[in-house]
Structures are given as C-alpha cells and as structure tokens.
Amino acid sequence: MTEKPESLKAMQKEVDTYIQQFKAGYFSPLSQMARLTEEVGELAREINHYYGEKLKKTDEQLKTVEEELGDVLFVTMIMANSLDIDLTEVFNRNMDKFNKRDNYRFERKDGKTHD
Template structure:
C-alpha cells in the first residue's frame, strides 16, 4: 500500500509522540540530518566509488540510508509544523517555472 506524505508525517508523529523527549531541537535535527547524509555518502562511495568496504564494516545499504534521511526529514518538518506535501508542491512549481528551460529536454517523438 502506498502512503502519502501526510500519512507518513502522521505515522512518524504517532511514533515520536509516545516518548516524553519528543522531537529534538532544530539544531540537533540538522546535526542528525548531516550525519545521515554522511552515512549515505559513505554507502554510495562503497557501492559506486573506489573505496571498498572493510570486511568488518556493517552491511548497510543506500536504501536504508535514504530511509533514515526521509525519517529525519519528516521529524524535522513535523517539529516545525511544515506540511511536506505543500513544501513539495512549492518546490515543483519553482522547478516548473523558474528552472523550466535549464536542462535539455528529451525529444518527444
């Protein structure tokens, strides 16, 4: 079953709301997001770069690291009261207007 961004935001909020600590502060969220992006970079480097994993390193995956980034992004948005669907729509509008001629379009033949 596919979930909407709103459903994912509610699911994460329901999970976080069961803990007294609640959401982290914005600065801590940013630090966590930076950490997760670094872990994604490491996985991409292992998969597509020239740095193979050591035999002792954990078997993480790009998929899991992207999932971690999605989770922390949703936490960040929830903590600031941001509707990610609305944020997505605004970004797509920007790309479809300001950036509409920035890239070479494929032929539609």
C-alpha cells in the same frame, strides 16, 4: 508484503505518532540538524562504497543506499513535524518552482528549447 500507497501527510502523521510515544518528544532543531547531517554522511559513505573507489572494510556492517535514504527521509520528517512544516505543501511549491525555473535548463527529450 503488499505495498500501501502513502502520502507525505500520512507518513508525517505516522512519524508523529511514533515520536509522541516518548517523553522526550521532538529534539531541538539544532539537534535534529546534527542528526540529519549524520544521516546524510552515512548516505554519502554508502554511495562512495557502491559507486566510488572506496571499498567497504571486511568488518564493516552491510548497509544499503536504500536504507540510508530511508533514514534521511525519516529524520527529515521528524524535523518538518517539529517545525510544523507540511512536506506536501513544500513539495508542491518546489515542483512548481523547478517546473518554471528549470523547464528548459537541460536538454529536453521532446526537443523543446523554450515556451
């Protein structure tokens, strides 16, 4: 399988095309928040199974951290689409904020300590 490079815009459009085929369309923001919380909980459970002390039960379905992160991303895109939020713009603003605010917050590999 060949990987295709995708932008967040393209992924959001693909998610929108998927959702638009159903009569229900997008659920309310509150319902979406509940679903996102559920998916983050499932991700936390997988992290705990793989990296924590809580082992899976022998009859539990095998899932992966990757699969659960994918679910979180999908639901995040659904929420963003329904609220008309461009995740590319949000990402760019956040990276600008982090690069300015946290540029020297942690010890850097290049040894720099300030501008």
